[in-house]
Every structure is written in C-alpha cells, then in structure tokens.
Amino acid sequence: MHNKTLAQLSHALHAKEISSVELTQHFLNRISRFDEQLNSFITVTPERALEQARAADQRLQSGTAGFLTGIPLAQKDIFCTLGVKTSCGSKMLDNFISPYNATTVEKLDAAGMVMLGKTNMDEFAMGSSNETSFYGAVKNPWDLKAVPGGSSGGSAAAVAARLAPVATGTDTGGSIRQPAALCGITGIKPTYGRVSRYGMIAFASSLDQGGPMTRNAEDAAYLLKEMAGFDLRDSTSVDSPVPDYVASLNDSLEGLRIGLPKEFFSKDLNSEMAQTLETAIKELEKLGAIVKEVSLPNSHLAIPVYYVVAPAECSSNLSRFDGVRFGYRCENPKDLSDLYKRSRGEGFGSEVKRRIMIGTYALSAGYYDAYYLKAQQIRRLISEDYKKAFEEVDIIAAPTSPTPAFNLGEKTDDPVTMYLSDIYTIAVNLAGIPALSMPAGFINQRPVGLQLMGNYFSEAKLLNVAHRFQKETDWHLQTPNGF
Amino acid sequence: MEWETVIGLEIHAQLATKSKIFSGASTAYGALPNTQACTVDLGFPGVLPVLNSEAVRMACKFGLAIGAGISSRSVFARKNYFYPDLPKGYQISQYELPIVQKGQLDIEVEGEIKTIGITRAHLEEDAGKSLHEDFHGMSGIDLNRAGTPLIEIVSEPDMRSAKEAIAYMKKIHALVKYLEICDGNMQEGSFRCDANVSVRRKGESKFGTRAELKNLNSFRFVEKAINIEVERQIDLLESGKQVIQETRLYDPDKNETRSMRSKEEANDYRYFPDPDLLPVILDENFLAQVKTTLPELPDAKKQRFISQYGLSTYDAEFLTDTRDLATYFEKVVETLKADPKLAANWVMGDLSSFLNKQNLEISQSPVSAEMLAGMLGKILDNTISGKIAKQIFEAMWNGEGTAEQIIEKQGLKQVTDTSAIETLIDEIIAQYPQQLADYRSGKDKLFGFFVGQAMKASKGKANPTQLNDLLKKKLA
Secondary structure (H helix, E strand, O other), X not given: OOOOOHHHHHHHHHOOOOXXXXXXXXXXXXXXXXXXXXXXXXXXXXXXXXXXXXXXXXXHHHOOOOOOOOOEEEEEOOEOOOOOEOOOOOHHHOOOEOOOOOHHHHHHHHOOOEEEEEEOOOHHHOOOOOOOOOOOOOOEOOEOXXXXXXXXXXXXXXXXXXXXXXXXXXXXXXXXXXXXXXXXXXXXXXXXXXXXXXXXXXXXXXXXXXXXXXXXXXXXXXXXXXXXXXXXXXXXXXXXXXXXXXXXXXXXXXXOEEXXXXXXXXOOOOHHHHHHHHHHHHHHHHOOOXXXXXXOOOHHHHHHHHHHHHHHHHHHHHHHOOOOOOOOOOOOOOOHHHHHXXXXXXXXXXXXHHHHHHHHHXXXXXXXXXHHHHHHHHHHHHHHHHHHHHHHOOEEEEEOOOXXXXXXXXXXXXXXXXXXXXXXXXXXXXXXXXXXXXXXXXXXXXXXXXEEEEOOOOHHHHHHXXXXXXXXXXXXXXXXXXO | OOEEEEEEEEEEEEOOOOEOOOOXXXXXXXXXOOOOOOOOOOXXXXXXXOOOHHHHHHHHHHHHHXXXXXXXXXXXXXXXXXXXXXXXXXXXXEOOOOOEOOEEEEEEEOOEEEEEEEEEEEEEEOOOEEEOOOOOOOOEEEOOOOOOEEEEEEEOOOEOOHHHHHHHHHHHXXXXXXXXXXXXXXXXXXXXXXXXXXXXXXXXXXXXXXXXXXXXXXXXXXXXXXXXXXHHHHHHHHOOOOOOOEEEEEEOOOOEEEEEEEOOOOOOOOOEEOOOOOOEEOOHHHHHHHHHOOOOOHHHHHHHHHHHHOOOHHHHHHHOOOHHHHHHHHHHHHHHOOOHHHHHHHHHHHHHHHHHHOOOXXXXXXXXXXXXXXXXXXXXXXXXXXXXXXXXXXXXXXOXXXXXXXXXXXXXXXXXXXXXXXXXXXXXXHHOHHHHHHHHOOOOOHHHHHHHHHHHHOOOOEOHHHHHHHHHHHHO
8 A cells, every 4th residue: 555656545545445534544554563673753643644644535435535635745844744753853742832833834734635754853953864853863764774865854754664654854055855765755945935934934035945855756646736826924825826746757769959068967977977877868769758968157156155045045034033023942041142142152052053154154243245146147148058958948857966875974074075976956946946866776775866947937847848758767666665 | 525415206195095005904003902993904816906096186285285197097016025024915006107297396495496396196005014122033024004095196307405305305295284294203104215415526417326325213313314325335446446226225323324135136116917806097177186285295285375464484384394384373363354474473482392302393382363363462462561471371271261361360461551661761750860860870771670560569560651751751
C-alpha cells in the first residue's frame, strides 16, 4: 500500500478498496516502526490524523470527496498548524502551539487530506543537511550515515522511506530541491508568489516559497494544484489563475529547447555527476527535446548575494522571538536586556545566530549600501541572466546539488563549504523563477537529482517534462532498502 | 548676546480608520488591554501584513491638502529595534520613499503670515503601550494600539519661537480634523508631537546642535517645553558649554527637560524595504478620486466667511476653527436667511460660553443650529428683545423647548403696542415727580433712570426702541 503513489491511492480510496482510516493507520504504523532510525518527524499527530481520516471516509461515502480527500501527508514543521506544536526545528518554539492555520494547512485540510504529523527541518530552515535542527539530525533512508539534505530534510526522508505518500516543503535557497535530490524524490519550488506564505514561518521573506515533495511529478502536479493560488493574507502572492498542472503532464516534448548553462556544466562539476546528468539529458533528447548551451554569466555571484539578502531579512524576521509573548523565555531574567539576551542566546542554535549576526551587520548604518543595496543590484543582474536565457530556451537543466548526499558531520564545522552545497539552487530563488528536482540516477548507491528551471509561472511545463522523463525511466521508482 | 530659536516639529496623527493599518483588528480606543490585538498585531510566527487602503487614502488627502506631491510609488520599510511594546522587533514605516512629499502651510502669529515647509509625511504603524505603574515592580504591555495607522508629518526647521510652533501645530491639528482623517484627541494620544529645538546667534546661517523633545502631549506642554529647553541651551552656550545632540524627555510636573539618550546611544534602526509588502503604486485616477473627497479647507473657508457673510477676520477665524463649528454657523445663517453678523455674535458669544462652561463640543450642543436660528428670527421680527433672548437661550439649553414654545409658555413676547407702552410710561412719570422736575431742568442723565424703571415695569418685554422714542416725547 505504501508503495503506491498519491494518484494510485486516490483511485483505491474512491474505488473503496481501502478506507482513509486504514490507510492513515498504515502510515502511522510505519512511522512508529521506522522513524526512530530516521528522525524525520518532530511531531506525529495520530488523533488529529484519524479524525481527519474518519471525516474523509464520510466524504468518500457521501460522494463529496475530491481527488486528494483521504490521502495522508506530512507537513513541514514550518507551517503553523492550529492546536499543534509548530517548532520550526528550534528550541525557541519548542513550546509553541500555533493559534491559527497556515494557508497551506487550511487548503490541504479543506481538500480532505490527512496530516500525519510535522516533519523535522533545519532550525528556521537554515541549513543544507538538516543537522541544525534542535530535534537532532535526520538520516537519509538510502544510507543512514548520510544526510538527507536540508532544510526540508524530514519531509524528503519521510517520503523516500514511504512514511508518508507526499509532504510539503519550503525552499529559500534550495530547501525543497536539494533534499529531494539527496533522497531520490521529486520536489518543486514554485514561482515566488504562487503559493501563499501566510502561516509559513518566515526565514527570508523575499525568497521563501512552499511547494510539494513527492515520489513523482504527477503527484507533485496534484498537490501543487491544491497548494497554489492567490491569498488576500499574503500581499506577495500573485493573483493569477492556477493552471491544471495534471492536464498537461503528457504534452509532447517535441522541439522543447533545453538550455545547459555552461557555468554549471564546467570542469568544476565532478565527473561522475556530469556523466549521470548527461545520461538523463540524453533521455530527454530521445523524447524530442533540443539541447543547447546557454550562459548565466552572473551565477558565480549567487551565493555571495544570497548570504547577504537572506541573513539580512532573517535578522529582522527573527526579532519577534524575544521571549516576551510566545516561545522560549530564559529562567529568572534580571531585567529586560537580560531577558532578551538570554532568551535569544539560549533559544537559538549557532547557525541561526550566525545568520542573524551576518544580517544585522549587512544592514548596519555605513554598511547598508556596500552590502544589502549592492546585493539587491546584483540580484537584478541574476534575474536578467535568466530572462535572457529564456529568450533562447524553454527550460534550463542543471545539477541540483554538486554531490550526492554527504555524510553526517562531514561539513558541520565548515559553514562555507556547507553553503556551497546550494550553489546550483540559490540563483532560482533570487530570480523568483520555478524549478524542480527529479531523480536522475545514483552515485555509490546515493541518489542524484536533475534540476529543471523554467520561466515565471512555467510550473506546468516543468512538471510535464519531469513526468515524460519519469515515464521512460525508473529512477523515481527505486526505494531504499530496509523501509 | 541675541539668540535665535530654531524649531522643527514631527507630528504623529493617528488615522481614523476602523481597522489597523496591517490587520483587521479594531482601532477603537479604551478597550480592555490586549483585547484588540490579533495574531498579526502580536507579531506571531508566520503572519503577514496586508495594507489597509483606507490609510493610504487618508494620507493622500493630507498630502493634497498641503499642496504636496503624492508619490506614485512609495515603499514601506522596517525600522528595527527591540522593545516589549513593539511585537515584531521592527516597526513598519516608510523611509526613503514616503507617500507624501514636500508641502507647506501658512501660519499667522501676531498678525504676520509665515509659510512653514513640510518636508514629508509618511505612513507607519503605532507601537503598543508599556504601563509601568501598578504592576509590583514589573511592566505591563497593552498591544491594543499596536498597528494603529499613523501619519508622521515632518516639518522643516522653519519655526523661530514656541508661539510659531504652537500656531503650526494647531493649524495641522485643525487640518487633520477638517479632513476627518484624525480625531485630534490629544488626551488619548491620537495627536502627538516631538520637537527638534536648537538655538544660534542671531545672524548666523548654520544651525546649532539640536535636542529632540519627547512627550509633548498638549499644546501647553509644547510651548512650555520649548521655552524651557531654549533657556537651557542658551544658558549652556553662554557659560561656554556645548549643547549635545540627544533626545530629551519633558517632565510637566517639574517643568524641565531631561536627557533620555544621547546620539551615541541612539539605535541603529537598520532600515530596509519590507519584503512582505509590495510598493504602493498610486495612479492619477486614484488621486483625482481622492481630490473629490476633499472638503473646503480652513483658509479658504475663512476667506469665504469674510467675503460672503461680511464677517471680520477675527470672527471668520473663530468660526472656522473647526469644521463642525463652521457647519453649525452656516446652518444657522441658512435657516435664518438674514443677519449673519447676529448669528456670528450668538455662536461666538452665548453658545460658545455655555459650551466651554460644560466642556462640550459643538456637536454635543443641546441647542441645535435650527433652534438658535429660530430664536434669532424672533429677535429680528421684534417678538423678543436681545435681553429676553438670553433668558430664552438658557431655557433652550436646559431643554425647555424651542424659542417659540418658551416665549409662549413664559409670556415673554415683546410689548410693541404703543398705547400699552405709553400707559406704562405715564405711570412711571407719575411715580417720580422729583426726578421728572430734575430732568426737565437739565439733568439729562436721568433719562437712563426712566428707561430702566420703565423696562423693569414691563419685565423687560417692552420694545427698547419704541420705549426710548415714546419716553423722549413724554419727558420733553
């Protein structure tokens, strides 16, 4: 049952081959059986889940069920969930029970989906290995010595190990795509503004975007269709109709122009990775795609720009965690200043503090122009690069991550090396365009992802290409041993 | 040594929107602490601000009223600092691109008209309140006010005395009330002011070092605080010391200013554009539409009152002080259809003094404009005298009915029947033969005595003009 895709499960539910309660119980059982090894969930919510499952079964009985009704899912612990602990992977919010639902939670609840629980993540989504979580690292189901990637590492590991059919993630600099690649699943970061950020705890507001993490592109299309849409409560969400991502999945790729940025396929890319991706791209050529080289001349500036913009925004976004109204408060503060310093000092982990420090510095009087303003200018250049490239090609293919999953602890002492693991994903967030990662092979039994980037609001095209690829390949059908 | 004072004001006016600037919570004053703060106002994780278009509209009204440019694109920025009554750890304000650009306002002090420059006005959210009393050594936080829309109006350093500062502040106060964008209530903090004050030697072109004065929540305090601060700065400079740039708090109990924080201790606010909000883009159509909602402004109204009603400058200024008062006056004139000067005298005289005595606004007056006009009509058609009118006005004020009803009930109708007045005069003359003889022998002053006696005998109801004429004839 757990090997079925979302689409298959929906058919089974509608055909009454299984009830949502049975399905939900099955996944809850798998979580209790396997998650001790993976640590992919921070909170499991069996009671809430079974209640939703019972309601879903009623809808299925009465014929008012939608396609997603009764399907279990896991929500990243960054989405505020009414009455449920929403920790964002931090000690700061270990005691935080959200008094409201994020739009994503509200929408998926309304669709009749069943939330199994909240998945582990890097603290406040800051990390590329899921090792900064207050709740401990998540293990990669393909190799328990390896990281699952981050920051949506819990969601990626849970879907890969089939502890949940699908999950949500968020992506500020690669946090959906990189863990999707490292865990061998499909994940899409939509166009900035496509999915509401309301109730999604902010890391870097101008970059954050929620999206689905699934076993294949078809499931992602179903889930994204439900998550996407304008939200009055998010001024940066975009008021344009949501296309039927499922309807175009089988469109022909004949004549599709795929650009390969020469900056990404340079000699810096390790040869095994290059070979694996080349093979995958050949597969797309067989489907009728035409491949040509493009240039993204400013892509080497993406990491430095990102590490000014994202920390700057986070330094301000995280000011609200002050020990006054909610979240962690230190014991016996002497005075106001002591309350602030110790609550924040004790409540935040070191990576979060590092970024708050960098961001505060970048915004300081006398440095603002040289850092933040300059970074914003370069950000526009990076967007221009993509705009130009999309005049020549329909989509761009790139590695998702420079390497397959690395080992736990391998990069924790060296933040800059850790930051470089997002070198191929970050520019997409700076430009605000959509991109997905799909399974494209293995190196040393660890999954490899191919990234597909598209122009604004081209999610349907990206999912179409991924789906056609997945009809010809079986990388996405591989499952890790032992789960 | 002659010194010159230089003053610039930063006025914060709370906009009279129903809901907050970035959330749907109510802005009503006086609710129980923390009952009008939603998750957005409380800065909960994950919440996002959504701009209240009514606040934008009100800011535009203000800008248009001071002849300022309205930015076609303005940007909200975050002002970052930590304080318990600032839930998000930043205030959403406008920094580099405010919604209202340069404008100006004329003030009048001791007969002289002076133009004061307004540098800018921008939209921002208010913080909550910290309550330091009654919490056993702790502080209480009330976040009801957090997120209330404010417009911050920044003047040029164009004022040269506390009097000018007050005139400017009162002018802005009247304007925002006219525009109905702020209730102007200073006790409730709807209208607040900080003053930047410096002094320099007369004739010098460079500004002196300034101090920013906070906590000026009445016109009187602004005046007192500025004067006391100017004295302090002059004393410092004259004794060879320096003024340091700092923020000072005015203490009305001790009538002194004292240092809050120096420039060095000032926060680095780390302003940057708020990524949660899109730039505010305003087009010509929108502004044209807002323009149609602008009322007649105080200065224009004053000029019109002078030319249309033949009022003195003083009267016109008095009557246009608030929009409600001007409307009241015009309604009286409109109903009366005659003698605007009589209407002005009554509105400015008896009505205002009754309102003042009971501390009421014109809108709360128990005597409506129609009632007052009804009574004035009775004066004009000689039904009553001005003196009796005062009695009737008081009765109307006390809720005894309209002038007509009171005249009827109390029999206050003026006596205009010549024979009745003659009879009255004859009786008085007969009563005072000695005074009559004295008058006739040249003591002209005694005429007043006879008028008084006759009026008294008529219980004030005799028509004064008729009485005078007839008396003159009879005494001759």
